[in-house]
Amino acid sequence: MTNSPPTPDYPALLKRIAVASGPAADQGQVADYIPALARVPADRFGMALQTLSGSLHRQGDADEPFSIQSISKIFTLTLAMGLVGEDLWRRVGREPSGNPFNSLVQLEREHGIPRNPFINAGALNVADLLVSRLDRPAAALRELVSELCGESVHIDAEVAASERAASDRNAALAHFMKSFGNLDNDVDDVLDFYVQHCALALSCAQLARATAYLAHDGLCPRTGRRILDPRQARRLNAIMLTCGTYDAAGDFAFEVGLPCKSGVGGGIVAVAPGQLTAAVWSPALGPSGNSVAGQQALERLVAETGLSVF
Amino acid sequence: MTNSPPTPDYPALLKRIAVASGPAADQGQVADYIPALARVPADRFGMALQTLSGSLHRQGDADEPFSIQSISKIFTLTLAMGLVGEDLWRRVGREPSGNPFNSLVQLEREHGIPRNPFINAGALNVADLLVSRLDRPAAALRELVSELCGESVHIDAEVAASERAASDRNAALAHFMKSFGNLDNDVDDVLDFYVQHCALALSCAQLARATAYLAHDGLCPRTGRRILDPRQARRLNAIMLTCGTYDAAGDFAFEVGLPCKSGVGGGIVAVAPGQLTAAVWSPALGPSGNSVAGQQALERLVAETGLSVF
Amino acid sequence: MTNSPPTPDYPALLKRIAVASGPAADQGQVADYIPALARVPADRFGMALQTLSGSLHRQGDADEPFSIQSISKIFTLTLAMGLVGEDLWRRVGREPSGNPFNSLVQLEREHGIPRNPFINAGALNVADLLVSRLDRPAAALRELVSELCGESVHIDAEVAASERAASDRNAALAHFMKSFGNLDNDVDDVLDFYVQHCALALSCAQLARATAYLAHDGLCPRTGRRILDPRQARRLNAIMLTCGTYDAAGDFAFEVGLPCKSGVGGGIVAVAPGQLTAAVWSPALGPSGNSVAGQQALERLVAETGLSVF
Amino acid sequence: MTNSPPTPDYPALLKRIAVASGPAADQGQVADYIPALARVPADRFGMALQTLSGSLHRQGDADEPFSIQSISKIFTLTLAMGLVGEDLWRRVGREPSGNPFNSLVQLEREHGIPRNPFINAGALNVADLLVSRLDRPAAALRELVSELCGESVHIDAEVAASERAASDRNAALAHFMKSFGNLDNDVDDVLDFYVQHCALALSCAQLARATAYLAHDGLCPRTGRRILDPRQARRLNAIMLTCGTYDAAGDFAFEVGLPCKSGVGGGIVAVAPGQLTAAVWSPALGPSGNSVAGQQALERLVAETGLSVF
Secondary structure, three states: OOOOOOOOOHHHHHHHHHHHHHHHHHHOEEOOOOHHHHOOOOOOOEEEEEEOOOOEEEEEOOOOOEEOHHHHHHHHHHHHHHHHHHHHHHHOOOOOOOOOOOOOHHHHHOOOOOOOOOOHHHHHHHHHHHHHHOOOHHHHHHHHHHHHHOOOOEEOHHHHHHHHHOOHHHHHHHHHHHHOOOOOOOHHHHHHHHHHHHOEEEOHHHHHHHOHHHHOOOEOOOOOOEOOOHHHHHHHHHHHHHHOOHHHHHHHHHHOOOOEEEOOOOEEEEEEOOOEEEEEEOOEEOOOOOEHHHHHHHHHHHHHHOOOOO | OOOOOOOOOHHHHHHHHHHHHHHHHHHOEEOOOOHHHHOOOOOOOEEEEEEOOOOEEEEEOOOOOEEOHHHHHHHHHHHHHHHHHHHHHHHOOOOOOOOOOOOOHHHHHOOOOOOOOOOHHHHHHHHHHHHHHOOOHHHHHHHHHHHHHOOOOEEOHHHHHHHHHOOHHHHHHHHHHHHOOOOOOOHHHHHHHHHHHHOEEEOHHHHHHHOHHHHOOOEOOOOOOEOOOHHHHHHHHHHHHHHOOHHHHHHHHHHOOOOEEEOOOOEEEEEEOOOEEEEEEOOEEOOOOOEHHHHHHHHHHHHHHOOOOO | OOOOOOOOOHHHHHHHHHHHHHHHHHHOEEOOOOHHHHOOOOOOOEEEEEEOOOOEEEEEOOOOOEEOHHHHHHHHHHHHHHHHHHHHHHHOOOOOOOOOOOOOHHHHHOOOOOOOOOOHHHHHHHHHHHHHHOOOHHHHHHHHHHHHHOOOOEEOHHHHHHHHHOOHHHHHHHHHHHHOOOOOOOHHHHHHHHHHHHOEEEOHHHHHHHOHHHHOOOEOOOOOOEOOOHHHHHHHHHHHHHHOOHHHHHHHHHHOOOOEEEOOOOEEEEEEOOOEEEEEEOOEEOOOOOEHHHHHHHHHHHHHHOOOOO | OOOOOOOOOHHHHHHHHHHHHHHHHHHOEEOOOOHHHHOOOOOOOEEEEEEOOOOEEEEEOOOOOEEOHHHHHHHHHHHHHHHHHHHHHHHOOOOOOOOOOOOOHHHHHOOOOOOOOOOHHHHHHHHHHHHHHOOOHHHHHHHHHHHHHOOOOEEOHHHHHHHHHOOHHHHHHHHHHHHOOOOOOOHHHHHHHHHHHHOEEEOHHHHHHHOHHHHOOOEOOOOOOEOOOHHHHHHHHHHHHHHOOHHHHHHHHHHOOOOEEEOOOOEEEEEEOOOEEEEEEOOEEOOOOOEHHHHHHHHHHHHHHOOOOO
């Protein structure tokens, strides 16, 4: 929108959102495939907005770290875009999948080239690229995210270990890509890194700060360091919008209208280019694997601010 | 982008685009499934920009009418959004398909509910809704488009008749939806209307004007009449971005970054919300069914103006 | 088996089967997609054996005509094998489908060539071949079947009309094949014939007699007329065994071990080459669309006689 | 067929088959996914018949051991039928797959239950069952096969090692089943056993003898020991006929009409119940992965002897 509305009273808005969307926390199901996620109380709700003008607004449990899970794929893709360049797109596509996020069907039909970097197969492929190019990829990722949000973040070792023990489906995806020649490292090494980056624990406040470069044409507003060039940043936003929320990406584009990335830990981050980033967390997930309260909160944010890119 | 760059010199830009992208016209294949499309010369190239400030810029064959084909689905969807309201979305989804545009596979898996209104099954379903609600749906559509572009437009009867004779695959889709109870009218009646709206003939200049309401929150800038409410307009743009260019929607989002809708006649229309609409036409199609020169022209337009929504 | 056991006491055996399998009639669901099938009482059970030595054994409702439905595909295939020869197999495959019998998915992947003549798409293709080659295909079919069983059989006009009115899915299949160039006639004409042959009404006794040529290397034991040459007869039996009972063909081969063809009217016919044919009817269908009591009856028949081809 | 023709002059018949089908050896491609298979000369042709009356007939390279590959799945299934009983069929189906033999698609749709024990996923599942129940499954299998053919057979260690190194796709299948809870052991252990049984090296003469129990209602004709009960033997034959030759099972049933099992080493074994077993070997494979000359040889065998079960 060219005629941006006057800056809203964000603290008041966040309160209204929390009142309206908080109860949604009990409309879904907390992810229960590993104990460390299953025991997170369903009634948590946190939200944070980081504006490009430098304000950080918090609401509810905005400072409680949670497992960001698939949201971490933003950061691995950012690293890979910098290290690999255009060749990245020979190994991974950028089309919506139109299928459940970990489907093998499409991978088979498309000869081991995952549809996009945010489905599990694509993220495993990105992880493989980073394992090839970085000595200690998990440490490198943690450093990047720590720098971006200005605080040291950690990887939840229990979550990583549990996910590693339950990674047969991801092992299947990785072996399958390897059978097509589209994975270079040992599957075990790739899985080790993959579960670590998924186990990054960040709060909404940290996540909103850490992704602010995506709203700022690739420049970290906190440090001024260039993370991605403007074209890369726009492209990453495009992939978030078309592929960032599992098989509900069309629904998010329709109802929220901002690039978003979600995780099964109940977090969602949204990017309003040129304006702000929003991070919201509430663990109960709807049928598509996205936080129910989180999606409602973002819909309300957009409805009240007109922040939609459309 | 909030900080819009100063208004560019559009006539000069369009000339540069035509010089650079014109040659691409011979990199693809003109659609040849019906004679009326097959005989269109591959070397045509036209482009038009309609700014919200009221300027219309033309380049090349910008005033030559062409068969807009699937671009017409914008207008049928617009009519249906007005007539049917939210119930529309019980019959048609809004998720990218991740499959060729006329695939039956997904329709079977999803029990006759087409993934979105721009794949053929979805557009047939929208056509069915209009056949139920309008006495003369083709005339109503022609009136709407004529009003939007301020000139009387026509339906190419030869194209419509040829498409009707070659519509077995669409007949299969329609009968298939009907077998799931998701089509109300006789398949023949739905196909009759469907081929007519696909056979609308518009020039780039007409198309850029006719779609300007999508860049203007649903308000026709020429007449001031409200065509869609702002939320509906943003939603339609969202569907264009995620589903508007067949199985290359992710690629368009990545490379162009604007809501676009293409047709096998070689036209593409792009919406830059709050700024302008662009229509480009060049008949040679790439593997994904989109105009090769048209996509290149839009990429250049965005690269030089920063118009991307991301 | 080479060492055939001594001829069993078939009347006593049929009685035992009826006592044991009759109650199974209420374990399934009568087909209810058209009223004429839905109102058939679920508790009917008939069975007939026609031995090559000339005996016909009846049990229960063995003389009550029922809608043979897909079992008629044996007879249309027989006609087509005679009229078309090897070219038939350019248009229709002979592989098991591994999918529900009316799936469009496989048809799409395999470019409009149906997997075998017993799935609906394949039978529609066979019907198309007969429509091309016979002036009055339904009459020709009725004549063939009447000759085979030595009694005039009829087509149930009510069933045919009801099926015709509910044939959107078959229309989809036919239009889809036509879009691939694998159907020659008007879809309406093909469907008209298709629903007529499915509406043939035969009793178990008639059906066992009518199929006896399949146990007799293609020679009708009643008239001595050659219906198929021996190789064609064996091939048709092979297709029955691998494809004759919807998605339970493997289960039938495993548990019954004879070429069988079933229909949603609740009939099943089984061929013991060189020995006999068996026809059984009980309207309640299991999840795979085959008669529950019918399958049990055939399992018992084979268990007590060792008639399995394996 | 009840009226078996008089016993043919098998040595003369085998010579005619070799003359006619030998040249077919160069119509296909030798499997080249591992070096040990790739270097087998394409022009080899061997065949052996083992009659139940006790004669063994040899032709060509009938005594040269070759890698039996998937034919070994007959023997693992035989072991599992004995050790596991009916529970086996809760973990593995017995329906034809209708898809390439190592497809993941169907496995996904059917929640990790492989369609039948002869597709790779099914054979891996059978291998898992044997790993659970046998201390040294490879040794047990080698003992069984050695006993059946009356000679010590060996496992080709080079082939096993090469297959192990190239087993990413099978690893994907195994991890995928494990993710559905349908695999009990470590994937590595299952793969270790799987590649060993596929690397069994037998000659045609050995293979014809080793499978004779399948033509003899489960009784080993050489030793008189019961290997399977009659019902199990017939069931195994049924699975061979419907699922034994990859995606050409329908074609084999149609053209050969005997239960067959093939391997990518170029071997095929056929069972004529009550009569004989035939083993043929010629390394060049057709598009479906079956030996070209082998299939032709079996077709000729059946055409001249009428051995078809139909």
